[in-house]
Amino acid sequence: xxRRARGPGAQHEHRCREIADAVLEIVAERGLPAVxxxxxxxxxxxxxxxxxxxFPSKKELIEAAFDRGNDLSSARINAKIxxxxxxxxxxxxxxxxxxxxxxxxxxxxVHMRVRQSFTARALADxxxxxxxxxxxxxxxxxxxxxxxxxxxxxxxxATADPDDTAAGLVALAEGLAYYVxxxxxxxxxxxxxxxxxxxxxxG
Amino acid sequence: xxRRARGPGAQHEHRCREIADAVLEIVAERGLPAVxxxxxxxxxxxxxxxxxxxFPSKKELIEAAFDRGNDLSSARINAKIxxxxxxxxxxxxxxxxxxxxxxxxxxxxVHMRVRQSFTARALADxxxxxxxxxxxxxxxxxxxxxxxxxxxxxxxxATADPDDTAAGLVALAEGLAYYVxxxxxxxxxxxxxxxxxxxxxxG
DNA sequence: GTCAATCCGATACGATCACATCGAGAAACT
DNA sequence: AGTTTCTCGATGTGATCGTATCGGATTGAC
Numbered sequence: 001x002x003r004r005a006r007g008p009g010a011q012h013e014h015r016c017r018e019i020a021d022a023v024l025e026i027v028a029e030r031g032l033p034a035v036x037x038x039x040x041x042x043x044x045x046x047x048x049x050x051x052x053x054x055f056p057s058k059k060e061l062i063e064a065a066f067d068r069g070n071d072l073s074s075a076r077i078n079a080k081i082x083x084x085x086x087x088x089x090x091x092x093x094x095x096x097x098x099x100x101x102x103x104x105x106x107x108x109x110v111h112m113r114v115r116q117s118f119t120a121r122a123l124a125d126x127x128x129x130x131x132x133x134x135x136x137x138x139x140x141x142x143x144x145x146x147x148x149x150x151x152x153x154x155x156x157x158a159t160a161d162p163d164d165t166a167a168g169l170v171a172l173a174e175g176l177a178y179y180v181x182x183x184x185x186x187x188x189x190x191x192x193x194x195x196x197x198x199x200x201x202x203g
Numbered sequence: 204x205x206r207r208a209r210g211p212g213a214q215h216e217h218r219c220r221e222i223a224d225a226v227l228e229i230v231a232e233r234g235l236p237a238v239x240x241x242x243x244x245x246x247x248x249x250x251x252x253x254x255x256x257x258f259p260s261k262k263e264l265i266e267a268a269f270d271r272g273n274d275l276s277s278a279r280i281n282a283k284i285x286x287x288x289x290x291x292x293x294x295x296x297x298x299x300x301x302x303x304x305x306x307x308x309x310x311x312x313v314h315m316r317v318r319q320s321f322t323a324r325a326l327a328d329x330x331x332x333x334x335x336x337x338x339x340x341x342x343x344x345x346x347x348x349x350x351x352x353x354x355x356x357x358x359x360x361a362t363a364d365p366d367d368t369a370a371g372l373v374a375l376a377e378g379l380a381y382y383v384x385x386x387x388x389x390x391x392x393x394x395x396x397x398x399x400x401x402x403x404x405x406g
Numbered sequence: 407g408t409c410a411a412t413c414c415g416a417t418a419c420g421a422t423c424a425c426a427t428c429g430a431g432a433a434a435c436t
Numbered sequence: 437a438g439t440t441t442c443t444c445g446a447t448g449t450g451a452t453c454g455t456a457t458c459g460g461a462t463t464g465a466c
Contacts, residue, residue: 252446254444255444257443
């Protein structure tokens with residue numbers, strides 16, 4: 001009953017991640033509608049039964065993949081920032097986070113394609129929308145805190161609202177990220193625009 | 204042969220639009236994956252056979268709905284600008300276009316939900332992507348022209364690149380538009396951010 | 407070594423889908 | 437009036453989907 005599965009725990013999580021990663025690969029290549037149990041099983045190189053065992057419903061499978069995608073993106077960005085977020089200057093951290101939202105290589109392209117797919121589904125899937133809102137709240141809050149720190153240090157005019165400024169910067173980065181994904185803009189152009197927007201925040 | 208169907212032409216286009224509008228309604232409510240021939244027929248109040256007659260394949264149906272959605276949005280924005288685009292000041296036109304990209308009432312919410320759905324599909328559907336690229340090219344070009352006009356008039360610093368600036372403003376507006384759609388930001392906040400970004404362009 | 411929980415492959419089922427086919431009726435041109 | 441084209445509802449078909457279920461294999465606890 002209340003007992004926790006202990007022995008196979010490690011294997012369990014590993015298998016779950018394998019399957020979730022297969023979902024992400026399919027989403028990156030052909031979008032969320034292309035995700036089916038048989039597709040996922042084939043991509044992960046396992047039987048459909050196993051997929052069904054770990055994720056009894058498709059809904060759970062999709063949501064697990066969403067969380068997995070978020071974890072991968074967060075890990076990538078955190079690795080870029082370095083182990084000590086307090087050490088670097090707020091502006092440097094802001095620049096890294098914002099530019100990391102722009103796809104500039106195959107890996108980041110995959111990450112942003114996946115994210116874009118889930119943002120679309122959020123419009124019709126409240127479970128995904130709730131997860132996404134929480135995700136945005138955390139991201140915006142983090143950036144707003146950095147802005148506020150540099151406001152206190154006098155490097156950013158105190159007139160700007162930190163929360164709105166943070167939301168604006170992320171919105172710009174994501175809008176440009178989409179342009180890069182569909183080849184409307186180049187990654188370099190997008191990066192320059194984001195960084196110049198950041199520069200304007202700094203007066 | 205080369206002959207054009209004349210008599211039933213009017214009815215033909217009218218029926219096509221009815222069906223395309225039904226597709227847009229479904230997309231706005233439950234997303235593109237919810238669009239099926241039977242759903243569309245039921246929503247439009249016609250038989251499935253008629254839908255199939257006017258749109259022999261689902262692909263054509265989706266693409267027609269995409270074009271229809273674009274037409275509706277363009278018409279709405281053009282109506283806001285007024286009949287004489289040369290008369291108004293470039294800045295006023297820029298402000299209208301950018302704020303009209305932000306959902307602020309049920310109608311604009313529907314328009315932007317539909318647009319967001321198609322942008323997601325564009326990642327996996329080259330036909331939609333091509334249409335979207337053309338759409339963006341036109342929009343960005345229009346705004347860049349307005350910016351250039353006010354650069355020539357000395358109202359905007361000549362240092363800024365008109366095309367990149369236009370792309371940045373639209374990207375910001377669309378990123379914020381999505382925040383409004385999933386209730387991350389309010390429409391007022393988004394509007395203010397877009398307008399202040401425009402103000403910064405004007406120095 | 408025994409036992410129970412977990413794991414997972416195989417199969418079946420009902421629903422839904424896009425699409426094809428057919429044929430009757432309406433309309434338009436000759 | 438006759439003929440042809442357009443219109444479109446009805447029905448069938450093959451494929452794919454998500455899910456339920458079952459039975460044996462594996463595993464870890466004791």
